[in-house]
Amino acid sequence: MANNAEAAAQPAVRLEHVSKKIGRKTIIDDLSFDIYGGEVFGFLGPNGAGKTTTIRMIVGLMRMTQGNIYIQGHSIKGDFKQAIRQVGAIVENPEMYKFLTGYQNLIHYARMIPGISKERILEVIKLVELQGRIHEKVKHYSLGMRQRLGVAQALLHHPSVLILDEPTNGLDPQGIHDLRNYLHNLSREEHVAIIVSSHLLSEMQLMCDRIGIIQKGKLIGVETVNDFIEKGSSKVRIQVDDGRLAAQTVKDKLAIDAVFIDDTTLEVPVEHEKIPVVVDTLVVSKIKIYSVIAVAKSLEDRFLEVTGGKSVE
Amino acid sequence: MSNFVGLLQNENMKIYRRSSAKVMMIILLGLILAAGLIIRFGSDQPKSDPHWKQTLIQDNKVNQKQLAQMKGNKQVANYLKKTIAINKYRIEHNLKPSPGETIWNFMEDAAGNLILVISVFTIIVVSTSIASEFDTGTIKLLLIRPIYRTEILLSKYISALLFTVVCLITLFIASWLLGGLLFGFGGVNEAHLVYDHGTVYQSSWTLAIWKGYLLNCVSLFMTVTFAGLIASVFRNGGLAIGLSIFTMMASSIVITLLGRYDWVKYVLFANTDLTQYTTGTPIRDEMTLGFSLAVLAVYYILFIFIGWAFYTRRDIKA
Structure with a gap:
């Protein structure tokens, strides 16, 4: 046209x-x-x-x-x-x-x-x-x-x-x-x-x-x-040898509320650019890292986040 | 303008493609047939009277006597005067009255009763046309076109009135054919005698039948407009159909009961029967044709305006 x-x-x-x-x-x-x-x-x-x-x-x-x-x-x-x-x-x-x-x-x-x-x-x-x-x-x-x-x-x-x-x-x-x-x-x-x-x-x-x-x-x-x-807060899921220790370390050193999922997994809410910092911190603390996976957010998660997860008032 | 023709085509399509339109046409034709058969075979057809002039002279003597004794009852007096005048005219002009039912009598009888049926049908058509689109939700797709709601409503109203015209033409043709078959086409050329303020003259039966249709349609026209108003305001077809048919049926009884009150002349249904000024007697003496036409016009404008205002202004939530 x-x-x-x-x-x-x-x-x-x-x-x-x-x-x-x-x-x-x-x-x-x-x-x-x-x-x-x-x-x-x-x-x-x-x-x-x-x-x-x-x-x-x-x-x-x-x-x-x-x-x-x-x-x-x-x-x-x-x-x-x-x-x-x-x-x-x-x-x-x-x-x-x-x-x-x-x-x-x-x-x-x-x-x-x-x-x-x-x-x-x-x-x-x-x-x-x-x-x-x-x-x-x-x-x-x-x-x-x-x-x-x-x-x-x-x-x-x-x-x-x-x-x-x-x-x-x-x-x-x-x-x-x-x-x-x-x-x-x-x-x-x-x-x-x-x-x-x-x-x-x-x-x-x-x-x-x-x-x-x-x-x-x-x-x-x-x-x-x-x-x-x-725009929604992104998350990474990290597999380590000791999940409890790793979560505590991230909390102490970076003041990020990492969530301990099970013995070998933790979830860290962190912006994309800061993921290497988290990894560095864990490495320095002698924690073994097996994998780092960015948890993709769907529109649905974001939608529920924005609207507070409620439907009809 | 071509756009409006398209709208009428649309509304016509929606009226006649419904199965209810076919059912109505079948009922109409069935009723005409039933009426014809009942009149033809329900009573014996009297034989032709060779001494009809003497009979009429005899009749008129009796009528004159009755008229002389009459006091007060204007309606009966008028009827007697009319009969006497027409009988005289027949004798003078050598016009033999047909014995029993003729094709034209039958059409006249059929018109009086079946226009009421056509009224009911048109009320159903106009109410369905306006209100049903809100029930089915089709109104949403109808009103998002480059056409004002006024034009849509007008096309619905006009196509409903065209439905009346189609019914009237069907009634005319069907009752003419059936009347001819049952009572003989021989009477087709018979003259129609009109009594008008003391004088009698000959006129065409076709004209007389259509004049009858028109006079009967005044009530139809107002009731159908009323149904359209209710359908536009309440968006409820059942309510519009029920209320307007009830009003139409109940009106004649109520009007007769209220006949002694002065204000009854301002009631719509006291004015819809215009034959009260041609062949009948007005409900109240002070009423004239002009008065009734004025009252009808006021009601009509009111109906149209309120219906239009509601249809074009209210939000569509269907």
């Missing part, structure tokens, strides 16, 4: 001090962040944190009490048609008309946006591999097929912002793999901004470039997936 550089300057989706109050309760509290074209943005948070409410405000299904949301520079409040035109979405489950066929469902949505050709509809059907059963009624579809039909309707009009709530729900491992590849292609090649929310954290780790964590309606942080994981 020619206007990549230009598009990159302007965020595809911008949330500005967005708040939502229902009655006296504040559901969303002063949320601000940007999402750019060409990235897959993961929206993380425990149940009830406000993920779905935020997504509903982005697509105009709910009104915000304060603030504004811009999609490609168009306000969803003031310029709804221009803003929503850029968006393809599945909000929660892909609920389609069950008494219509998959094809009739797509025709239905195609009629609502000008410029969608019959070829485009067929192209999208092929993309989600529903060619064989597109003329069957949706009530006979499996959850995975409905999910794929949902993706198809979201892609019909070449959106520059794609919002998928729990997109891997109901897909088999092969389907998840294919979807992941497809989303990567969309973001890299067509410069689409993709917002994904999921409870499957391992899935998010593979799929997303950046993630935003929301808890109790507040944004805790927006970071790249790698930064996010590495």
Whole structure:
């Protein structure tokens, strides 16, 4: 695309001090962040944190009490048609008309946006591999097929912002793999901004470039997936001849709270750069070292760490 | 504009692809058939009367006598005057009254009762169209398109009213065909005699039937709009269907009971039956056609505005 550089300057989706109050309760509290074209943005948070409410405000299904949301520079409040035109979405489950066929469902949505050709509809059907059963009624579809039909309707009009709530729900491992590849292609090649929310954290780790964590309606942080994981305190697991002595030594000499795991193993919470210092100290103290393993942290560990391991309040 | 045609196509697809639409059409046709068979075979068709002019003169003498004795009851007096005038017109113009049921009589009878059925069907259609998308969750995918909620609601309302038109055309064609088959197509060219403020003139039966449809549809139109309002406000199809059918059925009884109170004329259902100004008697003497039309307009604007405000403003949590 020619206007990549230009598009990159302007965020595809911008949330500005967005708040939502229902009655006296504040559901969303002063949320601000940007999402750019060409990235897959993961929206993380425990149940009830406000993920779905935020997504509903982005697509105009709910009104915000304060603030504004811009999609490609168009306000969803003031310029709804221009803003929503850029968006393809599945909000929660892909609920389609069950008494219509998959094809009739797509025709239905195609009629609502000008410029969608019959070829485009067929192209999208092929993309989600529903060619064989597109003329069957949706009530006979499996959850995975409905999910794929949902993706198809979201892609019909070449959106520059794609919002998928729990997109891997109901897909088999092969389907998840294919979807992941497809989303990567969309973001890299067509410069689409993709917002994904999921409870499957391992899935998010593979799929997303950046993630935003929301808890109790507040944004805790927006970071790249790698930064996010590495920022967490890393740990090394060291195998020695005398675990008890080694743990005591590290505590005494380096003032690090090493954990004695068993007779021959200890775990030391230490930053990456300081691992040699720990090893040196142990060597000097004549402790025999058999192995040093960095304990990799998953997004899930980090997520639980950040959100305090709680789900619904 | 082409966009709005697309929306109507969508709503029509969602109305007619449901199995309930087919069931409604079958019920409608079944009821027309049942009515025809009952009228045709339930009673003996009287034979043609060769001395019909004498019979009519006799009838009119009796009617005149009754009219002279009448005091107060305007409705009956009007009916007698009308019968006398039409009988006179028949004698003068040599127009023999058809014995028993004719194709046109049958259509007139069928219209009166079956438009009530069509009202119920349209109430179901409009309530389902507006409210069911909240139950199934499809409303979320429907409203995230570059189309204002006002346009969506309007397309649902209009397509429901188009459903009424489809039903009326079905009713007209089916009752014409059945009427012809059961009572003979011979009566097709018969003139329709209209009594209007003391004078009688000839008119087309087709026109008269459609005029009847239209007058009966005033009540349908208001009740369907009311159902749409309830469906928009409460997002509950069952409630909208139940409440509007109940209101429609109960209204005539309640209005009759309240007839002696002055304020009854401001009640919606005291004004939906416009035949009270053509062939009947107004519920209260001071009511006029213009008054009823004004009352109907006020209710209509109120229904539309409240329904619209709720549909377009409230958050979608489905």
